[in-house]
Amino acid sequence: MRFKSKAPTRIALGGVAVGLVAGLSLMAGSPWVSTSTAEEAKASAPALSPVKPLSDRDVYYPGTEALAPDEMRVTACGTGMPNARPKQAAACFLVELGNGDKFIFDIGSGSFERLSALAIPFDYLDKVFIGHLHSDHFGAMADLWVGGVIGNRQRPLRVWGPNSTKPEYGTAYALGSMEKMLTWDAASRLGNVNTQGQKLEVHEFDYKGVNQVVYQENGVTIRSIPAIHALDGPVSYILDWNGLKFAFSSDTYPNKWWLEYAKGADLAIHECFLPPSLLVSKQKFPVPDALNVGTQVHTSPSMFGKVMSLTEPRMAVAYHFFNDFDTAPVVEAQIRQTYDGPLSLAVDYMVWNINKDAIRTRMAVVNEDVWPLPSVTPKLPADPKERIGFTDFTTGGREVFLDVIQKVYDETNKEFGTDVPAPN
Numbered sequence: 001m002r003f004k005s006k007a008p009t010r011i012a013l014g015g016v017a018v019g020l021v022a023g024l025s026l027m028a029g030s031p032w033v034s035t036s037t038a039e040e041a042k043a044s045a046p047a048l049s050p051v052k053p054l055s056d057r058d059v060y061y062p063g064t065e066a067l068a069p070d071e072m073r074v075t076a077c078g079t080g081m082p083n084a085r086p087k088q089a090a091a092c093f094l095v096e097l098g099n100g101d102k103f104i105f106d107i108g109s110g111s112f113e114r115l116s117a118l119a120i121p122f123d124y125l126d127k128v129f130i131g132h133l134h135s136d137h138f139g140a141m142a143d144l145w146v147g148g149v150i151g152n153r154q155r156p157l158r159v160w161g162p163n164s165t166k167p168e169y170g171t172a173y174a175l176g177s178m179e180k181m182l183t184w185d186a187a188s189r190l191g192n193v194n195t196q197g198q199k200l201e202v203h204e205f206d207y208k209g210v211n212q213v214v215y216q217e218n219g220v221t222i223r224s225i226p227a228i229h230a231l232d233g234p235v236s237y238i239l240d241w242n243g244l245k246f247a248f249s250s251d252t253y254p255n256k257w258w259l260e261y262a263k264g265a266d267l268a269i270h271e272c273f274l275p276p277s278l279l280v281s282k283q284k285f286p287v288p289d290a291l292n293v294g295t296q297v298h299t300s301p302s303m304f305g306k307v308m309s310l311t312e313p314r315m316a317v318a319y320h321f322f323n324d325f326d327t328a329p330v331v332e333a334q335i336r337q338t339y340d341g342p343l344s345l346a347v348d349y350m351v352w353n354i355n356k357d358a359i360r361t362r363m364a365v366v367n368e369d370v371w372p373l374p375s376v377t378p379k380l381p382a383d384p385k386e387r388i389g390f391t392d393f394t395t396g397g398r399e400v401f402l403d404v405i406q407k408v409y410d411e412t413n414k415e416f417g418t419d420v421p422a423p424n
């Protein structure tokens with residue numbers, strides 16, 4: 001028995017409406033709790049014990065749960081504002097599928113450390129889809145590109161994103177400029193770390209494409225639709241796999257393309273900006289800017305509610321606001337003026353497990369002392385011949401403690417059974 005669950009019951013917790021499946025019994029290695037009849041529920045009720053662990057702690061511990069072949073797991077790695085803060089990085093959502101594929105949608109400022117905290121080999125975090133080129137949607141790209149290599153990625157990083165009305169407004173220009181910005185960084189690592197994972201593949205596509213296939217592999221289709229936000233170029237994405245539909249707006253004003261193609265999504269993540277009143281009182285915007293940015297550049301909470309009333313997803317996810325004890329009730333009340341369906345008010349590390357029968361919403365509990373995992377392919381050492389090295393000026397400043405270094409080499413070689421000679 002995997003899913004003998006009833007339709008999800010929604011309850012509101014701390015301003016966050018979460019989908020929970022009623023019942024308490026837990027399938028080992030699975031995120032799902034299930035029940036059917038009262039007798040079954042009674043028979044499978046967990047025996048509480050003063051010495052044994054609880055069978056269900058209702059949180060997600062990264063790296064501890066198998067993903068079922070028919071299951072999608074989505075983790076919020078950034079849900080806040082362009083001014084990232086400790087509690088909320090800027091836009092980033094990780095989609096993991098039961099076929100083994102993983103996709104990153106937007107990679108805003110501060111989100112790389114959230115991705116790291118999920119304890120996933122960086123070789124698997126090699127596909128990024130950028131909705132638009134605001135820094136709160138791709139500001140951590142350099143961190144993933146370089147940090148992923150240091151974290152043992154040996155595969156190229158593949159990035160998809162839109163063009164615009166001018167080449168210099170497009171994704172290829174932005175990432176080409178990022179590579180240029182990191183010229184010293186890349187040169188400095190040659191011969192010191194293996195940089196085969198530093199290859200960057202950029203796939204730029206037409207921002208005007210409507211339901212345009214931008215990725216199709218391994219049973220997964222990702223399409224783009226135009227978005228309306230700040231300047232021509234932004235897009236939203238729809239991912240289809242195994243009968244499940246994931247829709248991600250990135251940033252957009254309500255638009256006809258979303259309403260048509262995101263309709264009926266299993267998980268629909270759409271921006272929901274702070275309402276103008278909070279943009280003034282909390283973010284310290286002048287009133288005219290708060291009204292313009294909050295309702296013309298972005299989608300306000302009541303506009304978000306209207307969008308979701310027409311989208312009718314199995315779960316609507318609102319993100320792109322600072323989600324606090326005093327802001328969440330205001331945002332939720334405004335959403336509820338126009339929408340009464342299933343709702344999550346996203347915060348970083350919120351996790352949704354989705355299959356055809358149920359959606360389970362939990363928070364991830366991460367290890368702040370996390371280390372990178374090994375590469376999924378044997379890790380090759382750097383080639384010292386690639387090393388650029390110093391000028392005589394800098395070399396002449398070195399104080400070489402040969403006796404100390406020799407001891408470090410000797411002890412390390414002994415520990416690992418190697419025979420790497422100390423440089424002289």
Ligand SMILES: [Zn+2]
Nearest residue numbers: 132134229251
């Ligand atoms: Zn934006």
Ligand SMILES: [Zn+2]
Nearest residue numbers: 134136137251
């Ligand atoms: Zn944004």
